[in-house]
Amino acid sequence: MGDDPELLRRLLRAKDRMDAASHEDWPVRRLARVSGVSEAHFARRFKDAFGVPPHRYLLSRRIERAAAMLRDTDLSVTEIAFATGWKSLGTFGRTFRDVTSESPGDRRARERAAGNGPGRVPACYLAAAHRPDLRIAVSEKRRRAAGGRT
Amino acid sequence: MGQGVEVVGLYVRDQEEARAFYVEKLGFRVHTDVKNGDYRWLTVQHPDQPSFQLGLFLPGPPTIDAATAKAVAGIVAKGAMPPLVLAVDDCRAAYERWRARGVEFTQEPVERYGNVDASFRDPSGNGWKLVQSRK
Numbered sequence: 001m002g003d004d005p006e007l008l009r010r011l012l013r014a015k016d017r018m019d020a021a022s023h024e025d026w027p028v029r030r031l032a033r034v035s036g037v038s039e040a041h042f043a044r045r046f047k048d049a050f051g052v053p054p055h056r057y058l059l060s061r062r063i064e065r066a067a068a069m070l071r072d073t074d075l076s077v078t079e080i081a082f083a084t085g086w087k088s089l090g091t092f093g094r095t096f097r098d099v100t101s102e103s104p105g106d107r108r109a110r111e112r113a114a115g116n117g118p119g120r121v122p123a124c125y126l127a128a129a130h131r132p133d134l135r136i137a138v139s140e141k142r143r144r145a146a147g148g149r150t
Numbered sequence: 151m152g153q154g155v156e157v158v159g160l161y162v163r164d165q166e167e168a169r170a171f172y173v174e175k176l177g178f179r180v181h182t183d184v185k186n187g188d189y190r191w192l193t194v195q196h197p198d199q200p201s202f203q204l205g206l207f208l209p210g211p212p213t214i215d216a217a218t219a220k221a222v223a224g225i226v227a228k229g230a231m232p233p234l235v236l237a238v239d240d241c242r243a244a245y246e247r248w249r250a251r252g253v254e255f256t257q258e259p260v261e262r263y264g265n266v267d268a269s270f271r272d273p274s275g276n277g278w279k280l281v282q283s284r285k
Contacts, residue, residue: 003220005163008227009275015229016256016271049228124257124267124279125233 010035011049014042015057022061023085028054056134063099064131066092070108077104098142099132157193159205160234161226162274165192168206171272175251178204189213196236227275234278241266241282 014031031054032042046054066084069075075083081092081104096104136144162168169192172178178194181203185191189212193203209222225231238244242259245268249255256277257269264284271277 003224005220005223005227008224009163012227012229012271012275013254020257124262124269 007037007045008049010037011046014046014054015050018054018058019061022058022065023083025085026054026058052134056137059095059099059138060132060134062086063096064127066096066104067100067107067130068127070104071111077108080104095138098138098145099134155202157203157205159193159207160272160274160276161209161222161231162206162272162276163208163223163226164273165190165206165208167273168192169194171253172204172206175248175253229271229275229277231276234276236278236280238280238282241268241280244268244280 014035017034018026018031028042029039031046032039035042035045037045043053046057050057052060062084066080069080069083070077073080077093078089081089084092086092086095093104096102096107100107102110160168169180169183172194173180178196181193181195183190183192190208192206194206195203209219209226210216211219214222245255245259248270253270254273255268255270257267259266259268259280266282268280269277270280
């Protein structure tokens, strides 16, 4: 059941929709409707197919997009936070730091200093290649980091 | 033709469906479509690129075993096959034209560094980037 290609193709549609509009809210109900899967089964099916729960996938896409905007635009960190779907600057800053081990401001300063141009790799593939690899929940990562400091 | 890459194949879930998609929706032409028993060799061409064929192949026996074919079908359906890039003169025009024909776009045209790109998928799940490069 989990590897039925027809189901996987429909789950991919939900993933594509998050990719296209990662700044929007994607409650399970909305994703389940896109995939034609029941709400009760959606998260499990998505994780089986793509290795991460849907909300964590969305989070990684938002961080990826924010990182690209920090590098490629002159928008302020606040503007980037709201443009990428966060409700508050504080949550954005904390989550970005938890995921990438760097504050948004530090990331921007480092990228600018390195002067990395896009070169010959198409921009979208380059961004995807630097997508955070969230194998554990952000809360778990936070907990481990806190444990490591004591 | 001289030397160079002549055929690159995609795996598709249904060759009839794939042929209709690439020919009727995207405007490719059929180069070869021959059957040998259950095996069907199907390639299409971009009208501006007569030396290159895009193969639309069904994963399955006898070329690969049934279990592997099933795994491959899953990988295609999950969109995990490698990037495909189609160059166009006018990305926004192609987007409008193909979307009207029912092509499943996954990203609207976006301008980046002077290029314009959009994304779509074929019915099987193969993902294409549609790129209009800065002249």
